[in-house]
Amino acid sequence: MISLEIFQQLAQSTNDVIVVTSAAPLRPPGPIIVYVNPAFTALTGYDANEVIGRSSRLLHGPNTDPQTVAAVRAAMEAQRPIRVELLNYNRDDEEFWIDTHIVPLRDAHGRVTHFATIGRDLSATKQLQQELQLMASTDPLTGLLNRRRFLEQAETEFLRSQRYQHELAVLMLDIDHFKAINDTHGHFVGDQVLIALSRTAENLLRDIDLMGRWGGEEFVFLMPETPLTGAAILAERLREELARLTVDTAAGTVRFTVSAGVAARNECDAGITDIMQRADSALYAAKHNGRNRIQVLTAEGSCAA
DSSP: OHHHHHHHHHHHHHEEEEEEEEOOOOOOOSSBBBEEEEHHHHHHHHHHHHHHTBBBBGGGGGGSSSSHHHHHHHHHHOOOOOOEEEEEEOOOEEEEEEEEEEEEOOOOOOOOOEEEEEEEEEEHHHHHHHHHHHHHHHHHTTTTTTTTHHHHHHHHHHHHHHTTTTTTEEEHHHHTTHHHHHHHHHHHHHHHHHHHHHHHHHHHHOOTTTTEEETTTTEEEEETTOHHHHHHHHHHHHHHHHOOOOEEEEEEEEEEOEEEEEEEEEOOOSHHHHHHHHHHHHHHHHHTTTTSSSEOOOOOOOOOO
16 A cells, blocks of 8 residues: 555646545535645646635536536445546636546545546647537638538428428529639639628528538528528528628729529428529529529429329
8 A cells, every 4th residue: 555655746746637525525515625736736727725625516617517517426426436528617717628537535444535536638639629520510711511511400400390390491602703703813812702702691691590611602501490582582682792792802802793592491302402402403593594693493393192
């Protein structure tokens, strides 16, 4: 059995957070902290004399998962070890993630007298995970949903509208003569046009609407709780806003127009792609009829027998 001096040397020198709490009480005002190591101080900003005698719950905050906290409490009440990832808060109320391993400590008679928490900061790992998730789900230029992520969320909205018989509309939009913009002004200016379109559209959309970059200069919008007429009104407002928009670049001022097609869910649709195909057909009709216009697909057809 190691001495207290050796334990303190180990705890003081490790980069892992070590917190020791008394075994009772576990419910408020417990668990009561009786020891923290320097790694705890470095991570949380709390000095040892600020936390000893206080509950370890002081690290919890508004986004700390209550279910994870409940699982930890249940394990401690059952006097068994548990390992979880927990979102905590430091002295400045800044969030940090920690990989937490809690084990019961027993005396010579086998009675649990304390719990030791050994933690490792996961903040950098979590941030990397979030960045990778963002990269996998968004278009890097505009920050909008990419095609794959848009389809995933749009299919969820389709199933919801189908289940509750709610309205659902889709708008497909394309920049007119975008190749000419790239050829005349360069791809950097073309990128600025795509970004300007995205920001303008975002300002017109509601929080519940979805917007994605479908590819190249083509964009797609999904509007829950919206009938065909309402979607057509929004599409026309967006077309007018974009026609008035000026994009100031190093190469001069650039203006552009868009064409768009609008369609809505009907009882024949088996999935979101059915609506999108009709909106895409309407978009190409708008381009064929002279561009800088909105085409609404009103003839939905009848369901197959």
